[in-house]
Amino acid sequence: MNTTSTHFVPPRRFEVYEPLNQIGMWEESFKNNGGMYTPGSIIIPTNEKPDSLSEDTSHGTEGTPHKFDQEASTSRHPDKIQRRLAQNREAARKSRLRKKAYVQQLETSRLKLIHLEQELDHARQQGFYVGNGVDSNALCFSDNMSSGIVAFEMEYGHWVEEQNRQISELRTVLHGQVSDIELRSLVENAMKHYFQLFRMKSAAAKIDVFYVMSGMWKTSAERFFLWIGGFRPSELLKVLLPHFDPLTDQQLLDVCNLRQSCQQAEDALSQGMEKLQHTLAESVAAGKLCEGSYIPQMTCAMERLEALVSFVNQADHLRHETLQQMHRILTTRQAARGLLALGEYFQRLRALSSSWAARQREPT
């Protein structure tokens, strides 16, 4: 029974299988209708090779024979033994071919992975956002990341791509002639895009507030400026102010008042955060720090930590309101210039992170 075709169960997705899956994959191809198989022999799947099985009478007309029946029948019929041996040889040959195909696939995946890593590295050098903000050579994912956080990181990657696209569009449009109506819709989209990020962060904070607080998804230079899980609104206003010129007197007054209000709100939240740190430290350190058991302290500290989520949300609320107020104070054109400036500012910070990481890696 010689067949020229190789058949193996094609994987559903192009990815590397774990050993368990691999065994399962091979096993699947051996199980067939009714799951009949005798210990010590392998049956070829009936649905795949109709011609080679026409002589095999153990399937088909007789239905599903018991394994007891099969053992009894082979001892009485030597030609059935021969047939079974031939089937075994055939099945073993097919298994070898499947294994070979699988190994080839693994090799291809490995090469593709190396290629992807190189591409990512290259993209990082260019200052594009890549990966999880960890400026390292290889793809690396923290073992402790929950699936919700992994999902957030992927979503954030898409968010940055869309951000870059929007910034390019604003840049192109502002260098040419553009109607206020078109500009207004671009401004609205840009604002909505930021608001979407705040929503994403809020969901992520519920899963892992420390992750959001530490700005783990951001690049290193962005993290340097971190204030409660994001940018500091008053600082941003300072950076963007020159880009709104010319401002009317009323606008200038409004912007200055906004900046002052931001600073006061930020100070209040910062002091609240300090108090939270203080009370948390108190909770953790309560009792004697030599006991070796500290469950009550952990319980109390966990309660305190719940407040951290509220702070992160408040900080994002502040960012949200700052953007809203700027939108109210400025004309459409000024807002567009401001959003372009804001976007490019963050792009530059990301590029700085990559450049710095590349410099660190160079041998001295």
Add this chain to the structure above:
Amino acid sequence: MDKVMRMSSEKGVVIFTKSSCCLCYAVQILFRDLRVQPTIHEIDNDPDCREIEKALVRLGCANAVPAVFVSGKLVGSTNDVMSLHLSGSLVPLIKP
């Protein structure tokens, strides 16, 4: 709830807080920076704490505290105070 009505209708700024609430502390700091002396009611030291909490939630403050009242009227919680302040409407409200 009568007690809440009574306490909140005191003149000026009235804030319901809890001693363990750091966000309440942040709101107090903000008013202090605006040179306003709010009346603070720390409800966790009050025997009717539970009822007061429920009343504040019913009035619209999801977390009960902080709950800010100005001249007897509910302004809201932290979010509302921050929004008002950034829009420039808080100061005229507390210092008419």
